[in-house]
Amino acid sequence: MSSPAPSLTDSLRAVGFRGELRPHEPLAPYTTWQIGGPAELLAVPSGVDDLVAALAWAASGGIPWRLLGNGSNLLIHDQGVRGLVLRVRKVLDEIKVDGPRLTAGAGASFPAVARTAAARGLAGLQFAAGIPGTVGGAVVMNAGWHQFETGNAIVAVDFLQPDGHRTTLDHDQCAFIYRGSLFQRTPGVVLGATFGLKAGNPALIQAEVEQYTTARKLNQPVDRPSCGSVYLKPAGDFAGRLIDAASLKGRRVGAMEVSRLHANFFINTGDATCADALALMDQVEQEVAMQFGVELVREVEFWQ
Numbered sequence: 001m002s003s004p005a006p007s008l009t010d011s012l013r014a015v016g017f018r019g020e021l022r023p024h025e026p027l028a029p030y031t032t033w034q035i036g037g038p039a040e041l042l043a044v045p046s047g048v049d050d051l052v053a054a055l056a057w058a059a060s061g062g063i064p065w066r067l068l069g070n071g072s073n074l075l076i077h078d079q080g081v082r083g084l085v086l087r088v089r090k091v092l093d094e095i096k097v098d099g100p101r102l103t104a105g106a107g108a109s110f111p112a113v114a115r116t117a118a119a120r121g122l123a124g125l126q127f128a129a130g131i132p133g134t135v136g137g138a139v140v141m142n143a144g145w146h147q148f149e150t151g152n153a154i155v156a157v158d159f160l161q162p163d164g165h166r167t168t169l170d171h172d173q174c175a176f177i178y179r180g181s182l183f184q185r186t187p188g189v190v191l192g193a194t195f196g197l198k199a200g201n202p203a204l205i206q207a208e209v210e211q212y213t214t215a216r217k218l219n220q221p222v223d224r225p226s227c228g229s230v231y232l233k234p235a236g237d238f239a240g241r242l243i244d245a246a247s248l249k250g251r252r253v254g255a256m257e258v259s260r261l262h263a264n265f266f267i268n269t270g271d272a273t274c275a276d277a278l279a280l281m282d283q284v285e286q287e288v289a290m291q292f293g294v295e296l297v298r299e300v301e302f303w304q
């Protein structure tokens with residue numbers, strides 16, 4: 001009689017993965033929307049070697065894999081996802097400053113990077129203090145606020161290809177666009193980034209951080225579970241303005257609600273499901289298309 005196939009956990013351990021492994025781990029607690037069923041296997045690498053081992057293992061076994069940062073731009077299916085989810089947060093999180101250059105690991109918190117830069121009197125990342133992602137997620141998404149974008153401050157990105165090859169891409173090679181980059185369409189792991197900043201007055205830079213953070217608290221429901229902006233900015237307009245003008249503030253499906261404070265934020269008011277979020281998005285998109293002829297494009301990424 002043949003012996004049963006080893007579990008994903010056992011077989012990943014067998015190739016030398018040393019980090020944490022959590023089979024059938026519910027993903028809702030790992031997202032800011034607090035939605036999502038289990039990952040077949042959630043893995044927290046202990047370092048780059050673990051990532052190299054995991055990617056080779058996934059390739060050889062034909063196992064689908066994904067990267068999870070702080071889960072602040074994700075909607076995860078209620079049924080969860082197959083395969084491996086590699087969580088890079090609070091690992092690979094070193095922040096180093098060398099003159100006007102700041103280098104941070106992918107798992108570092110983007111707000112922590114912004115605060116470190118400000119404390120050292122380095123300008124260029126004040127906008128990032130209110131973006132609750134990791135450096136990896138911010139680079140991939142080219143996260144931004146008003147006229148500021150992550151990509152504008154990037155000098156280089158340290159990138160791991162699925163075959164284990166590690167490369168450094170300069171700013172131009174990253175192909176940053178509005179809320180996007182090369183890394184959205186190129187499989188691999190962002191390991192870290194170097195930001196080119198400008199020396200300035202620490203008190204003034206710090207004051208700007210406070211000013212932006214206060215502005216967010218006044219205009220966005222930052223203390224409620226959300227994914228930030230659900231939709232990208234349509235040409236010449238704002239998704240929030242259109243949703244508000246369509247009288248959709250407060251519209252609800254299950255426990256998911258269009259924020260009354262900022263209509264491009266949908267709030268999980270309790271036990272909202274992915275199905276609730278999708279149904280509310282469908283309603284909002286249909287109403288806005290019908291009333292204004294604008295097709296809203298989702299910024300939040302859907303995992304199924």
Ligand SMILES: Cc1cc2nc3c(=O)[nH]c(=O)nc-3n(C[C@H](O)[C@H](O)[C@H](O)COP(=O)(O)OP(=O)(O)OC[C@H]3O[C@@H](n4cnc5c(N)ncnc54)[C@H](O)[C@@H]3O)c2cc1C
Pocket residue numbers: 032066067068069070071072073074088106107130131132133134135136137138139140141142143144145183188189190191221222226227228229301
């Ligand atoms: C209250 C709130 C406010 C927000 N405000 C803003 C804002 O002002 N501007 C803005 O742009 N966004 C904003 N967001 C959205 C979100 O914070 C950003 O998109 C953020 O950059 C996502 O980072 P993350 O680590 O959470 O990535 P995740 O949501 O975990 O992942 C996003 C994508 O990046 C990929 N990824 C993550 N890490 C890596 C890695 N190391 N290597 C390769 N791929 C990786 C994932 O696979 C996924 O495709 C907000 C969200 C919330 C909840």
